[in-house]
Amino acid sequence: MSHVRLVNVTKRFGSVTAVDSLNMEIEKGECFSMLGPSGCGKTTTLRMVAGFEDLTDGEIHVGGRLISSPKKNYYLPPEKRDFGMVFQAFAVWPHLSVYENVAFPLRIRNLPAAEIEKRMKDALASTNLTGAANDSPADLSGGGKQRVALARALAINPDVMLLDEPLSSLDPHLREEMRFEIKDLQRKYGFSIIYVTHDQSEAMALSDRILVMKLGVVQQIDTPLEVYNNPANRFVFSFIGLSNFLELVRVGGRVVLAENRLTEDGLRRGTGIDLPPELVPGEAVRGAEAFSLASRPSEIDFLGAGESGLRGVVTRRAFLGEIVDYRVDVGGQEMRVQKGRRAPGPEAGEACVLRLNRPFWFAESAE
Ligand SMILES: Nc1ncnc2c1ncn2[C@@H]1O[C@H](COP(=O)(O)OP(=O)(O)OP(=O)(O)O)[C@@H](O)[C@H]1O
Ligand SMILES: [Mg+2]
Structure with a gap:
């Protein structure tokens, strides 16, 4: 269940x-x-689960128990839900010590002193804060403050941890570090996590499953691998990982590259450049008049001049360390290609032929 x-x-x-x-x-x-x-409804969802926001409609259940239902006029207040919560801004009180910050939710629950002492010891040890118990959180680093917020959430022994962009104010190195710490704490305590982020690599690294949302509407719920390998639609493809889209139109029996710009009445015209036969879409978009061909920059190879593929001209070549990033003009549309620094590739200004190793077709074109 x-x-x-x-x-x-x-x-x-x-x-x-x-x-x-x-x-x-x-x-x-x-x-x-x-x-x-931003604005797709993540925080609002989390606040409804936490009990800080009423629902307009629908129901929320936890452990088989109803906790919110406007129709049944039922609403369990946040303090009775016992969820741990950590939000984006460092919500710690600078005038209280680390110890008192963490102990605060236990005190308002009127727990016995011995129980508070036991939970505090455990929560501070789990977050590496034992030595800082008497410090002011104002003297701690960003990661330290975030640990205080985590310790405070842990101390209430939550079954469910609600984390809203808890790492977004940390520098990238610390963020990666804290991701592992959150996973370790989850393994130790066994709570469920609802984790809100707009950082796709963070979601991929942490999650068993990911929900992708757009304007309040679910687009896909799946494992990170499935969301990456089998995106439900163009939006999901573009939101997870780097992406390329070539806009296409059907003209008579042919599939051709579209003009880069829409016409004044919002239509796409064809360029007259045929798509190579291996890239002509199958059943999924057969009915559509305008659609798109998508691929990841890392799933594209440069072929020899005589081979069948997409023909283009390299407009820019940038060395990014381990990888080289190419921008290629394909019939007026730009594609991005990334190859390892040791792989041979064309120079800027050179013509090239591209093979898409893992093409996707979507029956939607750019908005
Ligand atoms: N109290 C409120 N009153 C009116 N509109 C609100 C309120 N809270 C949120 N909204 C609106 O609801 C929508 C969803 O907002 P929400 O904060 O849930 O987005 P989000 O996905 O968390 O975005 P972000 O990534 O920027 O944090 C937005 O259009 C927002 O303007
Ligand atoms: Mg938000």
């Missing part, structure tokens, strides 16, 4: 639908990430 279950959860703020009929189920002990661009 799922541990946290959202059924048709909807939240409207006036005329804005922040979350639209969201269904998701999180297993016990799972790390589940919500990923999507």
